[in-house]
Amino acid sequence: MNNPWNNRRPSARPPRATPVTRPAAPAAAPGGGGRGGDELRLFGLNAVLAAFAARPDALRKLYLLEARIPRLQPVLKWCVANRVGYRVVEDGDLNKLAGTTHHEGVVADVQRAPVLALDAWLQQLPQGPVLALWLDGVGNPHNLGAILRSAAHFGVGALLLPDASSLAISGAAARVAEGGAEAVPLVRLPPSSQALQQLRSAGFGLAATLVSGGDDVFNAALPQRLVYVMGAESEGMDRGLAAQCDLQVSIAGTGAVESLNVASATAVLLAQWARLHRH
CATH class of the missing domain: 3.30.1330.30 (Ribosomal protein L30/S12)
Structure with missing residues (x-):
């Protein structure tokens, strides 16, 4: 046969x-x-x-x-x-x-690849600077792929997914990531209040990323251990969650367009943190 x-x-x-x-x-x-x-x-x-x-x-x-x-x-x-x-x-x-x-x-x-629990991820972290991304509503697979590609390039420690999020790696996201999907682990968060407490206990500050109204990220004092909270493509991030973060930052621009695409904004934000804390 x-x-x-x-x-x-x-x-x-x-x-x-x-x-x-x-x-x-x-x-x-x-x-x-x-x-x-x-x-x-x-x-x-x-x-x-x-x-x-x-x-x-x-x-x-x-x-x-x-x-x-x-x-x-x-x-x-x-x-x-x-x-x-x-x-x-x-x-x-x-x-x-x-x-x-x-x-x-x-x-x-x-x-x-397995999705890690937050406490398991925190236990395996090295000392010193660590950067993570909390994806609050990002759903487009091409945006997710582009975010993964930038995250891999800048050495992001993890993508943190809300407890109720259905976001997962798809074939389209992995292709756009150009290998980055294998370099950045996915971590499942507990409910927001518990996640905030655990991250702060591990020395992380949290920065809400706003289209406007936040401190200029290029002048902000970004901590060595930082979680950027990225909002959804159209609605932006949840305002209640933004208010609970330690910082609120925005990317200043000319105003010729309303804002950057979430994937483009992520690359800018990661580059600024890396400029301050990676040598």
Whole structure:
């Protein structure tokens, strides 16, 4: 009986693509790459390579174009050694698998990284400066991906998710993050009052980020251990939560536009903290 998975050992000579009679590729899950439960469908070269580098045992299945075989040789060899299925397919199959044409020639099903509890994350923190982002309502996957990319670039310690938030990494977010989704852990917060107490007990100050009305972030005294609280794309952050923060900061601009996109604002805020506390 033929094995539908193309698990032959990679060699210097790229194998031929799977014949046209191959089994049909599974359809993309709703939501641009989410698989539901404990599994996630990734697409994009850097997203897949970052997941493999950080958590090779999380890889469940791999689909790729023949042209990607040389670049993905280490992954394919690992698949053969560990009996993980991979399949050489055509571009149209990857379009269906990913639900987009922006797959860069590779799609992977992986086990999701665990979301940490706040107390567990706090216990493993090093001494000294630490920066985290509290995402109060951010929901757009492309914004989440861009935030993760900036967070990875500036060495953010975690993305903190409210207890009732349904936000999770999707395939689209991971692709936009360009590997950043594997570099920044997700942390689930307890209810706000408890989260504020735990973070302050660990030496963190909290800065509400406001479109206007806050202190100019470029002149603000940002503490070494800081949590920026980022609001939703359209409504901004919850005013009650903003009032409970230690600082309220804004990014001054020309006024030619109402505000920066939340992902662009995040990059500016992270850069300012890093300028003060990273050497």
